[in-house]
Amino acid sequence: MTLDTVKHAAETPDVKLPWAELGLKEDEYERVREILGRRPTGAELAMYSVMWSEHCSYKSSKVHLRQFGEKVPANDAMLVGIGENAGVVDVGQGYAVTFKVESHNHPSYVEPYQGAATGVGGIVRDIIAMGARPVAVVDPLRMGDAHHPDTKRVLPGVVAGIGGYGNCLGLPNIGGELVFDACYQGNPLVNAGAIGVMRHEDIHLAKASGPGNKVILYGARTGGDGIGGASILASETFDDTKPSKRPAVQVGDPFQEKLLIECTLEAFAEKLVVGIQDLGAAGLSCATSELASNGSGGMRVELDDVPLRDSTLTPEEILMSESQERMCAVVEPGKVGRFLEICEKWDVIATVVGEVTDGDRLEIFWHGEKIVDVDPRTVAHDGPVYERPYARPQWQDALQADDANKLARPADADELREQVLKLVAAPNQAAKSWVTDQYDRFVQGNTVLAQPEDSGMIRINEETGLGVAIATDGNGRYAKLDPYKGAQLALAESYRNVAASGAKPLAVSDCLNFGSPEDPDVMWQFAEAVRGLADGCLELGTPVTGGNVSLYNQTGEAAIHPTPVVAVLGVIDDVARRTPIAFKEEGQLLYLLGETREEFGGSAWSQVVHDHLGGLPPEVDLGREKLLAEILISASRDGMIDAAHDLSDGGLVQAVAESCLRGGLGARLIVPDGLDAFTFLFSESAGRAVVAVPRSEELRFTDMCGARGLPVTRIGVVDGDAIEVQGAFTLPLSEVREAHEGTIPGLFA
Amino acid sequence: MTARIGVVTFPGTLDDRDTQRAVRVAGAEAVPLWHKDKDLKQVDAVVLPGGFSYGDYLRAGAISRFSPVMESVIEQAKAGMPVLGICNGFQVLTETHLLPGAMLRNNHLHFICREQKLRVESDRTAWTADYTAGQEISIPLKNIDGQYTADERTLDMLEAEGRVAFRYLDGNPNGSLRDIAGITNEAGNVVGLMPHPEHAVEPLVGTGRTDGLGFFTSILKKLVTA
Amino acid sequence: MARVVVDVMLKPEILDPQGQAVQRALPRLGFQGISDVRQGKRFELEVDGPVGDAVLARIQEMAESFLANTVIEDFVVKVEDEKAEGEK
């Protein structure tokens, strides 16, 4: 077998390469030839094909994602924006926080445990790569029908994988979601988010500058993971006899990753690192081309120096391998010794594999021969950009016309009571502690709030009490009815959750999960959702700092509901004033903030009682969301409320039930004038929250709401051991608890 | 004068920084100890904190047990130095045979993280003097290999000698025999338990309780008055 | 009563963090000359009645669909020869 060197490629222009098998389109391959002025070598083709994939190049989504950069709200918190491994925001007192959400959907369907585990591993490396110590993770999940046998395979595995990896890494899991819907049956969504904290001066970027600086690969050895494509390249074109037995599934090694975190942070602390990049999708191809293209010069890499787990790997495979738990650092020559010492201290394998050059080429060598010679920018940044056609689906009007407000409502108080129980016991509304109890939420000793609170909250400074909060939300049912509003409702809910716990919403990360971009219906959903989110962020003043796009979540013609998952990060100057959801003091007054309208489109009630999805989602009023957030934060600051819980799917009754169960006390509710009991309990109007106010603060609180123009309605009092809706029904808390807490263990334990 | 309490870090230890914080909150000085280092830096007591040392890949605690630092800890523990093993630390202590028995996978096979009620059965150990025997406390529990097991003879001996230091209340979380959550050696200087007192020393974080602080104040008083 | 053993090992190309951790620990414990360690699972099944071909086929199926995760693991089914045991 002859090595396909650059020289060889130039001399043999007519050799056929398996570009189609590697996922490139004909025009894309032609573009590569044009860029290089010759045919690519096998190694170059490997690099272009992975870097120009949908996953790495965002070729279908780019034209839309630009809006996040264009519609940027005036917000001086943003320190690093879109384009880096993760965005960074200023949270005060010299601290910066980085956070991001990513998807690991498909791998988690194939191998739930390892797929989900390596998803956590990947997002955490993005956080380390920014210079931060990871301090928490979150896991927004979407699964198929709760009663489907395959869900019993996927969910327990996913949960065990997220726990297995995150627990072993020592990262508290402080939030997430679990939503079931048949639309996710063959395409479960496993999104994972992470937060990291650093001092401003510790921010690191993925760039290789300074000719002569060394490129160090450290962490796990490189194996044949995730290189199906490259194996084709190796076997079909260059060596037909070679067995292409390469694993499609990666196995995570959280212990290795823990060592990686500690040794990287130690190197940062000693200021040894000029630039850094994690190895995720596209492995070394991505790390070298991105580091080089973001830096000032070129880069030269000796592939023979990469430590291998499998000595039969070809150079193409080494370049494409997605072996987990690896990082790449750029270090000045004088500091290499110390860097390697730190790696050794932590038993982490580290190897100098190349150096920054003063040229502008990325050159990669194998057995002394040059097998890659490219302008790294053409690999990392000049990928194809598609203007995919999109159009409002023909079925959209009919879907919206199928009005949920016209569904049969409970005929009497008994039926109402029954539906309340049914709602709180439905898999989507039921308690998720069977899941969250498999996650360590206490490790690191800074967890202020975790599930089932509205947001997860972490203290970042023990002396001052400075903390951050995070919430993630995304209602695919709303987004299906109207993707523009659906995206804004996801943003609004996440924003409201952060504010309800007393923190000030600051910035956004998102994970956009959609079907195939080649379907104009899906592309329209995507375009609308991005437009909605960008407009919403502009209005709320919370910039999008980064995120992830996951497309092709569909089986045959059937796409998942458009599912934009939005994470909002907030800051709280002193975690001592956080607001929990629990009703804990008898006699405290319950107030409903915001307005309740007859809004049942996409609601939990319409799903649980009628198995219906149609009509319009709730109205969005972001001005109102802002006002509500301000009131919730002021009330927390001035000690006017003891509990707050945002209202979302399931409406008021769901929120009250959760707050009662959390605090172990009941509530007596009075249906306000102008509302019927059904609408009061089940409507999903946005921009609302329920708060518990100590009697001594009642006047001050209602005056504040009045003065600022936020509708506020007294709806009852914390009392007894039942949820009583006056004039309608009484539900003993024990009965509510049994219904709410029994479902998920009943299905999956 | 205050006491110097060493907190060991193995590769994969997770709760070392929390344990150092708990030591400080109690008013003692926390001294980080490194697994490759035999030197105990003249500490007065040692805590082996929780986590997944070496990923718990062979068996929880099995690989760390052979570290240089443990050679010294074993030697000193036998000479009477107070040693507390929390969770993974407890597992290490059973692997070294400083404490009898062993840990199995939880009977339900899941990692479990929850607030756990315990009864302090013995206030005669170096780490529990600030509690009273029979006192009920509530601290976080979080593990997957937390099912305590030992043969009947050992269990009977532990009971007879009053060496069951903590017992689970309100439901056994993992199938541990005789609801055992923690035990002590004969001399009372070496104590191991699965739940995490270091996560319950401040009202604002964790479960919001401070029921775990007594471990650290117990040892501090003992050392300072000694 | 017969015993059937199912050995389940990660496929050779799959990373085995557990085996690696053991291997790396060996030199520190003073054991030299072991160039690779893989850690897998061993299931011992006590079967009622004789283990004929039909039973073995069922166990094979059970191993494939349940005991092993064939995405990442290989397995071997063996009827145990009771006498060969007991080396310890």
Next chain:
Amino acid sequence: MARVVVDVMLKPEILDPQGQAVQRALPRLGFQGISDVRQGKRFELEVDGPVGDAVLARIQEMAESFLANTVIEDFVVKVEDEKAEGEK
């Protein structure tokens, strides 16, 4: 190069939660006639050079002090007969 296998199983008197979970699941999956399941570990060691008595004694020692926790586990060390392999 030779392969030595160390099988580690929980002692018979120790409750085996993993084996039990497997056994409980079998009837639901349609597998009858298995009266007991125990789950243990299998270590495959690749030894440089020939496996003489001295090497075996060392591995025995390694199993006893490290691979198994003899408070709860028994172990068996076997030199693998390469030809007997490959049933799958």
